Amino acid sequence: MDKHVKGGKARAESLSVEARSEIASSAAKVRWDREKLLPKATHRGEIRIRDIVLPCAVLTDGTRVITELSLNSILGTSGGGKQRQLRKASGVNWPLALSSKALEPFLPLVFAEGELLPIEYKDGRRKAKGYDAKILPKMCDVWLRARDAKVLQDQQLHKALAADMLMRGLAQVGIVALVDEATGYQDQREKDELHQLLGIYLSEEKLTWAKRFPDEFYKQIYRLHEWHWPSDGNKHPGYVGKLTNQLVYECLPKGVLEELRVRNPKKEGSGQRQWKHHQFLSDDIGQNDLRDHLLQLITLMRISKNWPTFIGHFEFAFPTPGQQIAFELEETRK
Template sequence: MTITSHYKATITQLGPDVDGYILDEMDGEQQRQPRCVLSKRAAASALGLKSEGGSALWRTLSRQNIGSEIDENLRKKIDNPIVFKYLGTGSESGGPGVTVHGIETSTFIEILRAILKAKLTETQKFLAQRAQDMLIALANTTLDSIIYQESGYWKTIEGQRVADILDKYLQDHARKWAKTFPDEFWVKLIKVKGYPSYVALNRPAFVGHWVNDIVYDRLVPCARRKLDKINPRLPAGYRKNKHHQHATEDYGLPELKAHLIKVMAYMDAAANDTQFMRMLNRGTPKFGDTYEMPLDDVYN
């Protein structure tokens, strides 16, 4: 098995010499959810251990007082580092690559926690301080998120990722109109919702719910009731036409664009999602099912 990385970044939150990598390719195939790793040397440096190739880390973790806090599963991961090729940009990209021995970020976090539980000697206590400092630095994020961001990986794949999410999770009428959304809308949406990138979403289906809530439920009164009336489900359970086939270009799209301008203004002004939704609900409330408007006036 050949594992390859094309993305590398210095993780300054852990130290000036701590390199993180994204294992984005395996046997020549791109990985949809690539693993993040630290090199052995980087892991040692993060803990203040100096050695060539990170061997000091393995020696330290093998000492009885720390080793007793390392279970069999963690020990197996420590003793079997991931061997991969880093193919960087520039001069490195045309060569055979650099061989790196690394550990997954989740394994590194387990090591930090094991160190904090161990009964350390006086000369080892600096390890506990370093472990505690790093866990605090990562309290509001994940090590993977930092590596994705700093290496440029998110920026590279963001466009395709958003397209995949929208295609899978938006309803038919929403998907059609979403193609007219400006790129900045998606950037602002994920930011105001508290995520650094769409790649960080554990539940991509949230995007469909957000768009329905923020846009479509506030765009046209009774739109869903109207669509259900003119395009009902057949006894077999499916509809004769797609919902978006009943949206008009001359009415629906201009209304959508005007609505998005207001929504993005609220996103810019809000400090967080709670504040954003408060502004949105005040300025552009949702049309409830009890809204009194003749259905024939909703769509022509």
């Protein structure tokens, strides 16, 4: 028996029961605290490419992972005992699926430093280990380079065939999209992206009112409709407000108008909103986007002889919202 092992055993035996219990409790606490910091799998699924099935997950920090076990089943070895010993002895952390001697010359040509570090995470109650899903195409590339260099043994050629099949499948759609689809994470991703957009597009607090809509914007609406400009240029009929929503706010990024309606609800009884929607747009992003959009609209209005002509220009520039305005136009003619 190793002398260090003997010494450690002797020291343990010399400790009291209370001391040993305290040491064990401290060690357990350290392990527990370390595990609490691990990211958790929030979405799980399987990538299927022909006959290949790869379990995958999305973690709380947004990392897409593929388990080492699933990588081994496709590109690695069924046993892995010898490879695990060799990997442990050499101090490397890359997947067993890349532990063949024939692959080693190609690893530095494909992978950047640190790219093959394993990722530990919690999958329910158990602790799991995987790798960033983005390394999968590169793993396949390593196998194919080794095949083309004719350094693989005959019993390894079926792994290169699997790598070739995976690469062809991954060429059609990115690995991140595959993981998101397999786990259902794309729905959450869209929510997160919307949340990030609203975070920069809208202001945390309502801004002080300032004139954001140039008079020309409204004067052009009146000109194109052949309406008389009101004596009080600050008061317009409700239909003008409806057009403003369709021409402006419905053209803002998806989800912005819905959030504006939540932050600026209609008052009970009157049906009017207490503030202007533009007071909730962020000063640096939302307000600038509003200004640029209004300038585009005014330009389209200036080159239009009448409302139908303008609608044609508008539908060409902003096709989806334009369809709604064309419908309103037809109704006003009845």
